[in-house]
Amino acid sequence: MIEVNNLHKSFIDKKDKKNSVKALDGLSFTAKDGEITGILGPNGAGKTTCLRTLYGLLSADEGFATIDGISVTESPLEARSKLGIFPDKFGLYERLTAYEQIDYFASLHGMTGKSKKQAIEQVIQDLELGELAHRKTVGFSQGQRMKVTLAQALVHQPQNFVLDEPTRGLDVMSTRILRNHLAKFKAKGHCILFSSHVMQEVAALCDRVIIVANGKLAAQGTPQELCELAGEKNLEEAFVKLIGSDEGVAA
Amino acid sequence: MITSKFNMNLIQLKALLLKEYREAFRDKRALMVALGLAILAPIGIMLMSKIMIEKLVDEPPVYVKFVGAEHAPKLISHFADKNLFNFSDVPEDERSTWEKRNIAIEIPADYAADMAEGKPIKLHLQADFTDKAVQPPVRRINNAVREFSMSIGYKRLLLRGVDIRLLNPVKLIEQDTAKPDATFMLISMMLGVYLMLAAFMSGLSVAIDSSAGERERNVLEMLLCQPVSTLKIVLAKLISASTVSVIGVLLILVLTSISMSFVDLTKIGATFNLDFSTAIVLLLLLLPICFFATACQLFVAFQTKSFKEAQSTVGMLIGIPAFIPFVVSMMDDRPDWVNWLPISGQSMIIEKIFKGADVDWLAVFATSSVTIAITAALVLGLAKKLKSEKVVMALS
Numbered sequence: 001m002i003e004v005n006n007l008h009k010s011f012i013d014k015k016d017k018k019n020s021v022k023a024l025d026g027l028s029f030t031a032k033d034g035e036i037t038g039i040l041g042p043n044g045a046g047k048t049t050c051l052r053t054l055y056g057l058l059s060a061d062e063g064f065a066t067i068d069g070i071s072v073t074e075s076p077l078e079a080r081s082k083l084g085i086f087p088d089k090f091g092l093y094e095r096l097t098a099y100e101q102i103d104y105f106a107s108l109h110g111m112t113g114k115s116k117k118q119a120i121e122q123v124i125q126d127l128e129l130g131e132l133a134h135r136k137t138v139g140f141s142q143g144q145r146m147k148v149t150l151a152q153a154l155v156h157q158p159q160n161f162v163l164d165e166p167t168r169g170l171d172v173m174s175t176r177i178l179r180n181h182l183a184k185f186k187a188k189g190h191c192i193l194f195s196s197h198v199m200q201e202v203a204a205l206c207d208r209v210i211i212v213a214n215g216k217l218a219a220q221g222t223p224q225e226l227c228e229l230a231g232e233k234n235l236e237e238a239f240v241k242l243i244g245s246d247e248g249v250a251a
Numbered sequence: 252m253i254t255s256k257f258n259m260n261l262i263q264l265k266a267l268l269l270k271e272y273r274e275a276f277r278d279k280r281a282l283m284v285a286l287g288l289a290i291l292a293p294i295g296i297m298l299m300s301k302i303m304i305e306k307l308v309d310e311p312p313v314y315v316k317f318v319g320a321e322h323a324p325k326l327i328s329h330f331a332d333k334n335l336f337n338f339s340d341v342p343e344d345e346r347s348t349w350e351k352r353n354i355a356i357e358i359p360a361d362y363a364a365d366m367a368e369g370k371p372i373k374l375h376l377q378a379d380f381t382d383k384a385v386q387p388p389v390r391r392i393n394n395a396v397r398e399f400s401m402s403i404g405y406k407r408l409l410l411r412g413v414d415i416r417l418l419n420p421v422k423l424i425e426q427d428t429a430k431p432d433a434t435f436m437l438i439s440m441m442l443g444v445y446l447m448l449a450a451f452m453s454g455l456s457v458a459i460d461s462s463a464g465e466r467e468r469n470v471l472e473m474l475l476c477q478p479v480s481t482l483k484i485v486l487a488k489l490i491s492a493s494t495v496s497v498i499g500v501l502l503i504l505v506l507t508s509i510s511m512s513f514v515d516l517t518k519i520g521a522t523f524n525l526d527f528s529t530a531i532v533l534l535l536l537l538l539p540i541c542f543f544a545t546a547c548q549l550f551v552a553f554q555t556k557s558f559k560e561a562q563s564t565v566g567m568l569i570g571i572p573a574f575i576p577f578v579v580s581m582m583d584d585r586p587d588w589v590n591w592l593p594i595s596g597q598s599m600i601i602e603k604i605f606k607g608a609d610v611d612w613l614a615v616f617a618t619s620s621v622t623i624a625i626t627a628a629l630v631l632g633l634a635k636k637l638k639s640e641k642v643v644m645a646l647s
Contacts, residue, residue, distance in 0.1 A: 055476040058640045081478035091469030095277040096270065107266030108477045110259045152473075 001191050002031040002054065002160055006063035009049055009215075023049040024060070025215035031193040031208075033159075036186050038202040039195040040239055041212035047195045048088045050212070051164050055085055067160055081109060084158035086166050086194075090149045094138035098129060098148045101137065102155050109156035123151045126181060142169040150178065161185065163194035167201060179205060199236040209235075213243040263479050267487035271461060275491050281456040282495065288452055289499040292445045293506035300438050300514045310334045313388040314341040314349040319358035323366075326358070326399060333395040335388075352385050354378040356392070369407070439605035440580065443598055446503055447572035450537050451544040453499025454492040455565060458548035461488045463561035466553075472643065481637035485630050489545050496541040504530045532610055536597050539622040543593050544572070546629040553633060553642055576602075590614060593622040 007027045013019035023046045031037035041047045052058045054065050056076040065072045070079040093101055102123065106116050124133050127147050132140070137148060146169055153161065161182070167175050182192055182205065196202050202209055203223045211218040211226070219226060219242045223235050230238035276282060316338040320327050327337070341349050357375040359365075365372045376392060378385045405415045465471040474484065508525040547568055552561040576598035579589060589595045596618030604610060636642045 057472065057475060057643055077478045077480060080476060083476075083478075085473070085476045087473055087476060089469040090473055093270065093274060093470055094468075095274045100270075100273065104266055104270045105477065108263055108474075108479050110262050112262055149473075 001033050001068055002037075002162070002193055003066045003069075004029050004050065004054065004063075005065070007050060007053055007060045007065065008062035009046075009053060009058060009060050023215055024053070024063075026063070027212060027215060027217055028063075029210045029217060029220060031160075031191050033191045034186060034189045035207040036182060036192045036194070036205055038206035038209045039193065039212055040197075040199075040202055040209055041195070041218075042243060045212045045243075046215040047212055048164055049215075051088070051162055051193075051195065054162060055083070055087070056080060082159050084153040084156065084161045086149055086153045086161070086163040088164040090145075092137040092140065092145055092148055095136060097134050097136050098140075098151070099124070099133040101148060102151045105152040106155045111156060119155050119157070123155045126154075127151050127177060143171055143174050146170055147174060154181070158190075160191045161193065163192070165195055165197065167196065167198060175201075199234070199239065203235045211239060211242050218243050260483070264483050264487060267479070267483055268490060271487050271491035272494070274461065275457045275495060278456075278460065281460065285453045285456050285495060286499055286502060289449050289502035290506060292442075292449065292503050293510040296438060296442055296445070296507060297510040297514055299441070300511070303438070304514065310391065312336055313354070313391060314338045314345070315388075315392065316353070316355040317358065318355065319360060319362070322360055322362040323358050326362075329399045330392075330395055333391065335392060335395060352378070352382065352388070354385060354388055354392070366403075440576070440602065442503075442507060443601040443605065444573060444576050446500060446533065446537055446601065447540065447576060447594065447598060448569065449499040449503050450496050450540045451569055451572045452496075454494075454496030454541065454545045455548060455569070457495045458488070458492040458545050459552050459558070459561050459565055461492065462549050462552040463555055463558045466643075467558045475637065475643055480634070482631070482634040484637065485549065485634045488549055489542065489630060492545040492549070493542045496545060497538065500534065500537050500541060504533060529604060532604060532615075533601065536600060536615060536619070539619045539626065540572075540593065540597055543622045543626045543629075544568075546626045546633070550629050550633050553636065591617055591621050593618065593625060596621070 005028050007024045009022075009024040011021045011023060025046075027046065027050055029037075029039075039047050039050070049058060053060050054067070054072060056072045056079065059073060067079040068082050070082065072079045093104075096104070099120065102120050103116070106120055111119060124130055127150060129147055129151060132144055132148075137145065140148065146166070150166065153163070166178060170178065179201075182194075186192055186207075206223060208220065209223055209226055210220045219229060221229065226242065227233065227235060227238045230241040232238040232241060311334070313335045314337070315330070315335055317327065320337060330336070338349060355375075355377040357377070359372065359374075362372055374396065376389065378389055380386070380389065405418075408415055408418070462471075465474070475481070504525070508530060511525060548565050551565050551568065555561040555564055572594055575594045579585065579595045579598055580602060582589070585599075590599060596614065600611065600614055600618065
């Protein structure tokens with residue numbers, strides 16, 4: 001379970017105070033186990049800042065975030081060990097093979113020996129990476145890179161997944177693989193939090209949607225509830241209406 | 252629980268190190284450039300010493316007016332081996348000089364007959380012995396004649412079954428306690444500086460690549476989101492880059508000791524002894540420096556905004572090992588603390604080693620301890636800095 005409570009975060013430009021950005025302005029939400037929670041928000045709404053605070057990369061000015069009840073600021077290592085991360089900016093170690101990278105991250109989570117090997121084989125099979133596994137990742141296509149990064153994030157079967165726009169650049173087949181994967185983990189009782197721009201995907205996949213605008217929670221609920229709240233038929237219209245009006249904040 | 256935590260630390264550190272080594276040693280080109288320096292240094296030192304020796308022991312041709320050269324062809328060819336030629340062969344542009352010096356040797360007509368009978372032969376050397384320019388050629392002629400005469404004398408005794416060692420009952424072995432020759436000092440100082448430079452430069456590319464490079468390739472952020480302590484991350488990077496720099500130092504030591512064996516320094520009255528034990532002491536001295544250098548580089552590189560900035564900023568660090576030994580060797584009244592600091596302390600010990608003095612183990616221990624302590628402080632400081640969002644995100 002991931003809980004975010006009253007997060008505030010500003011990036012202050014020391015030379016020119018006018019350039020300072022208030023990225024998070026009291027954002028709170030909860031992502032429950034056994035659910036897929038989607039974060040929707042326009043560009044610059046504070047989605048990535050929120051997720052980075054969750055990983056412990058950024059420290060919030062105010063408020064706190066917990067993962068399975070563990071504070072990310074007080075015991076970051078313990079909190080991170082319960083987390084699988086697919087970050088906003090990601091790169092690959094281009095001098096390593098895909099297998100070595102997945103192995104690396106598995107080891108960082110303390111996996112060893114047979115169980116590690118099995119887990120790696122499993123995730124490679126699940127994400128259909130078999131052919132690529134023993135090639136160096138230099139020259140991988142965007143989609144292939146995403147898959148390796150996903151494999152890295154999933155190999156240790158974390159209780160909580162945080163994915164920052166995981167489907168960008170993926171083809172239909174890969175998106176489907178990912179979706180099935182997430183659904184499987186959801187069924188097993190994992191907590192999945194992911195941000196996206198693709199409305200259909202959010203509508204199809206998410207049990208709950210959190211709409212973030214200007215660093216604040218604009219609205220939350222099931223896709224259906226959000227549509228009803230905005231009085232629109234599809235999520236996209238509802239989304240536009242909700243971030244555009246302040247009425248949504250009250251919900 | 253404690254053992255499992257220890258195990259966890261071990262697994263993580265092993266994984267981090269393995270990955271750093273893989274990345275460092277798979278970047279063949281950068282590695283070649285880094286170690287190329289180490290390979291170039293001994294060759295440069297060898298060539299330089301060769302040129303210096305040639306200059307110092309250079310024996311330019313001397314032209315002598317032989318009278319009766321036809322009587323002693325073997326003697327003449329021995330002279331020729333020693334770069335002493337007949338005046339008739341003098342090149343046009345030097346003719347007037349040698350005409351002025353006017354060195355003449357007269358070989359008697361009964362040379363061959365006297366030689367066959369074993370009678371003493373008198374050669375006459377005529378020259379203006381007060382002329383400074385004539386003195387070195389005369390000395391060389393003297394030596395050449397004595398050598399020639401001795402070699403014939405030895406052969407005569409050998410033929411009669413006499414051990415020629417009987418002729419040298421007492422042998423004088425010279426040990427010069429004066430300061431070594433200035434040129435040789437330069438060579439050994441160069442080697443000292445070069446070793447220091449190698450410690451700093453060999454690991455440089457790996458250090459930058461694994462810090463600023465990783466951030467620029469967006470892999471650092473991912474790593475810092477993992478449940479690993481930043482101390483372990485820094486340690487792994489430190490160890491891998493230091494390994495490369497230790498390899499660089501080792502290469503220089505091994506290659507220098509090999510290449511210098513091709514150079515005969517005794518010709519200029521100097522000895523260069525990079526034997527096994529000296530090499531071990533040097534390595535021991537430079538090991539902490541390798542780690543210190545890498546720690547400095549990582550510390551600086553992580554705090555730069557980009558890979559490019561890291562390259563130029565860290566590049567400036569190289570000035571330190573090149574500059575400090577020179578400054579220290581120029582100082583007449585060295586304050587005590589200079590002995591303790593990294594680089595200056597080591598460079599002074601290295602200088603003493605090359606001068607042939609005994610190793611001051613206390614000084615080695617002291618300067619190494621200080622170096623290691625500063626390195627540890629840098630590592631801990633960096634581990635702390637990596638927890639700050641400014642360093643991670645390269646924010647200003």
